[in-house]
Amino acid sequence: MKKTSHEITPDHQERAVLVSLVTQELKREETYDPDYSLAELIRLAETANVEVLGTMTQNKEYADSKWFIGKGKAQELKELLEEKGANTAIFDQELSGAQVRNLEQFLDVKIIDRTQLILDIFAGRAKTREGIIQVELAQLSYLLPRLSGHGKNLSRLGGGIGTRGPGESKLETDRRHIRDRISELKRQLQEVVKHRTLHRERRKKTGVFQVALVGYTNAGKSTLLRQLTQADVYVENQLFATLDPTSRSLKLPSGLEIVLTDTVGFIQNLPHDLVAAFRATLEEANEADLILHVVDSSTEMMTIQMKVVDEVLEELGAHGKDRITVFNKIDLCTPEQLEMLMTEGDYLRISAYREEDLGRLIDALEKHLMGDSRTYRIPADKGDIISLVYRVGEVLENEVDGSDMLFKVRVNNKEFDKIGYMLAAYDSARAPQGENRGETSEHV
Structure with missing residues (x-):
């Protein structure tokens, strides 16, 4: 050979x-x-x-x-x-x-x-x-x-x-x-970026939520993706075990479908040439609706690793994105390490290999991506709006009230405005004085 x-x-x-x-x-x-x-x-x-x-x-x-x-x-x-x-x-x-x-x-x-x-x-x-x-x-x-x-x-x-x-x-x-080769590679990469951008735009048009898994290398991102979605991804206890981004669909209990994308792991002093070349891939984090920051909570260098990830996200312009911090590998932590982990706010302590922990993570995703429940009064003959309600939210209750339907809905945070916009197009004079035919004042 x-x-x-x-x-x-x-x-x-x-x-x-x-x-x-x-x-x-x-x-x-x-x-x-x-x-x-x-x-x-x-x-x-x-x-x-x-x-x-x-x-x-x-x-x-x-x-x-x-x-x-x-x-x-x-x-x-x-x-x-x-x-x-x-x-x-x-x-x-x-x-x-x-x-x-x-x-x-x-x-x-x-x-x-x-x-x-x-x-x-x-x-x-x-x-x-x-x-x-x-x-x-x-x-x-x-x-x-x-x-x-x-x-x-x-x-x-x-x-x-x-x-x-x-x-x-x-x-x-x-x-x-070599300069000619660099120019040619940049041209080829631009084509790939256009293709990736097209896919992102398609996902946005369909209203699918995008969640990016980010974290220090070997924090357990690929393991978490595999456990949540049964994805066939390479998992190994080594640095940069996976390089190419992998996206998989995950259906939440409410029926909402989201796309999870595993991004390349970060590392201290990540080469600037690498950040520049992989910007198209790393921008998955920038385009995401939510970032899952996966942390190896068993390492003594956890705080430094978290700061490195923050710095890279800031460089990418994704620092202000909605984020849930997932302290992974708690099964490997000492009692002292567990005591140091934050529990209040958007923080979760999990082991990617425990079903109950994955369930809590899925619940947290749903709670974050789905809004509070809202009550809508919709004319019974407006089938397009009623159909939209079922499509973008989880209908908890519905009842007939005269010529209208009352819907109590847990609404997709990304889409709930669409219902109000469509209702606003109808004549508000049909509603009794002081009553809002769109979203009511009731929020649960």
């Missing part, structure tokens, strides 16, 4: 030392924790099938422009790489092309940074045409200004992390060719 550029043979297995530089600027960031960030880098490396042989941390006021971690620390790293028999150094922060080139020549190993590692994982996860286009666009946009620093990187091990997706042949061509 012909070996593709991204296959890794046993001789080419990545064996890495992970390196983190903690600067004063990073320490000032509210969502940054150096130990957690390095631990997360280990998980990212393992997700990319890298054997992690050791770690190194350097504290400096700011990054060294030439060696990133400083010449002295680079010498220590060289000795550690030789001692461990490592062939790769993975940095927890983003490197410039010059820094990659200098470190590569000095250390004589492949140099990868956090951004490139995440992009590489995405390249391995993308399955749909849209996902593949988005990942390649993000990789090329990231690598274009760094080409001079990746010469050996692309040929050192004949594949492996940092070269999946576009592959070596594309990255070794000149900048003009």
Whole structure:
């Protein structure tokens, strides 16, 4: 069988030392924790099938422009790489092309940074045409200004992390060719965006509610989607187990049908090129009527992960959307962790594997998406309005009152105005003085 550029043979297995530089600027960031960030880098490396042989941390006021971690620390790293028999150094922060080139020549190993590692994982996860286009666009946009620093990187091990997706042949061509490729990918992505936008418009016209599942990677979004809708989606306890968005229908007890969409997981320092390339996909959250923020409540870094998700949603313009926060994985929590979880307001504590918890979540969705019950007086001969009432709401009671019908309805929040608009078109003089033929003053 012909070996593709991204296959890794046993001789080419990545064996890495992970390196983190903690600067004063990073320490000032509210969502940054150096130990957690390095631990997360280990998980990212393992997700990319890298054997992690050791770690190194350097504290400096700011990054060294030439060696990133400083010449002295680079010498220590060289000795550690030789001692461990490592062939790769993975940095927890983003490197410039010059820094990659200098470190590569000095250390004589492949140099990868956090951004490139995440992009590489995405390249391995993308399955749909849209996902593949988005990942390649993000990789090329990231690598274009760094080409001079990746010469050996692309040929050192004949594949492996940092070269999946576009592959070596594309990255070794000149900048003009890569710019042409980026332009072509953007054109293809625009077509995909138009197609996705068309689907969104169709869903809006049908009045179907859209609910987006968002959250930090590995929070359990895909598991929740599968448990709620019996969707055939890939579920695994790993970072970025699913990449391409999946939408499935869910019928609520009232008969209201909604569409649940599982979006790509967020992560600390999510590469800007990736956010830009995946904007069309991430905008599912922006277009949704309701956001389900799924949180891994069993992790000690829950607060930081929640803040990261808030930051990405704000960047997408979806921060002000109606939201229910779902504290997932409570079956894995300690009693102390459970006590810290909020219960008042739009918060739920669940395990995606408990039927009773899923039932409570479905009830919360229905309560949020369906309005309070309202009473409408409708002329009995207005079959179109009566039909609309049954279509957009759940009729709780109805009775005849002379030539009119009285309906007590739990009305779809998104659609209830339609009933009032249609009733307003009729002559209000038919109603007795002071009586509103549309929505009455009774709200239950």
